[in-house]
Amino acid sequence: MDMIYLDSNATTKVHPEVVEAMLPYLTDQCYNPSSGYRAGKKVKDAVELAREQVASLIGADIREIYFTGCGTEANNAVLYSLAGMCGENRKIITSEIEHSAILRVCEHLTERGFEIIKIGVDGGGRLDLDAWEKAVNADGVAFSTLMWANNETGIIQPIAEACALAKAAKVPFHTDAIQAVGKTVVDVREVPVDYLSISGHKFHAPKGIGALYVRSGIRFEPMFRGGGQESGYRSGTENVASIVAMGKAAEIMQAKLGSDGHAGVAELRDYLETIIKDSLDGVQVNGAVEYRTANTAHLAFEDCEASGLLILLDEYGVACSAGSACMTGKQQPSHVQKAMGFSNERANSSLRISLSIFTTREEVEEAAKMVIKAVNKLRSVQGRGNVGPVVIYTE
Ligand SMILES: Cc1ncc(COP(=O)(O)O)c(C=O)c1O
Structure with a gap:
């Protein structure tokens, strides 16, 4: 790929x-x-x-x-x-x-x-x-x-x-x-x-x-x-x-x-979350973590619009999504996150990252690096606490 x-x-x-x-x-x-x-x-x-x-x-x-x-x-x-x-x-x-x-x-x-x-x-x-x-x-x-x-x-x-x-x-x-x-x-x-x-x-x-x-x-x-x-x-x-x-x-x-029940996938997902959370403040894990499927991480990044993050991540070679694929490109916050009681800000700043049995440790490390870079970039152009129109400067 x-x-x-x-x-x-x-x-x-x-x-x-x-x-x-x-x-x-x-x-x-x-x-x-x-x-x-x-x-x-x-x-x-x-x-x-x-x-x-x-x-x-x-x-x-x-x-x-x-x-x-x-x-x-x-x-x-x-x-x-x-x-x-x-x-x-x-x-x-x-x-x-x-x-x-x-x-x-x-x-x-x-x-x-x-x-x-x-x-x-x-x-x-x-x-x-x-x-x-x-x-x-x-x-x-x-x-x-x-x-x-x-x-x-x-x-x-x-x-x-x-x-x-x-x-x-x-x-x-x-x-x-x-x-x-x-x-x-x-x-x-x-x-x-x-x-x-x-x-x-x-x-x-x-x-x-x-x-x-x-x-x-x-x-x-x-x-x-x-x-x-x-x-x-x-x-x-x-x-x-x-x-x-x-x-x-x-x-x-x-x-x-039957063999590992996707423990390897869950371990990589948790590793990805740990790297991101250790390097960035204002990150929230959405949903009751003990009930998640092994492959899914759903993360909210304070003061960052997911639509902007997705564009930057695409530029940096990482594909993930905001809410479901069917929601991408739509402005309304996801009905799932609204049902969970999230504010529009939190819903619109959430990324869905979903792994598979083919995801590698190297990919997770590189992707985490790119997420951190994208969040820092977006926060630097939008300003913390001041989410306005998304302005993207690609490199
Ligand atoms: C929960 C759920 N139901 C239904 C579907 C639709 O399945 P299909 O793409 O095979 O039509 C999807 C696919 O995104 C899904 O995630």
């Missing part, structure tokens, strides 16, 4: 072993898995192996995994399915900090008479469970959806508790686990969610492949109808190469979680 990439919550590099596994299905093994001849059946076997690998990563049964075109599709498919099956019930229980792939769907459903109830989080970015309990026990609840880990802060939600409360109230429970799968243990035997969304490109598979977990015995109404692939849950000729890739990536991440 021609820069230090610290934006792995946005997307990740495809693992070389994953590239190797998928390549034959882009070239010689081009057959349709639905074809009856032996070559087609072999391709079908590759899809089923991938299903097994993805199922194994989250402790699911192979018959509970359906491949989708991306994580957004998995979220949309579940929410519209639930909205179509909920009878007279019209309340959707979710959180203030969901990704737009949940929030925009919920907002669209309000046009069909649904009401969204967004439960808040505390200053550490964790769900208010008392409010959640009250909400799922109200009359007329259609379904509930809560992310497993947040894409901006990396904060892991009290998912087992929220799931148990929803189930006790007989409310269907979906989780957007896109930022958790492959980074922390996600096991549907321990947390009995009804539905769960996964995205391959967050854990070293290519972009444009996702999966949906639907617990056996739980109803689901497909969004796509057609050739009946994926047991009729997602028609459309399978994206075999990407499915194989996601399976291989799942296998690699499962082995990684």
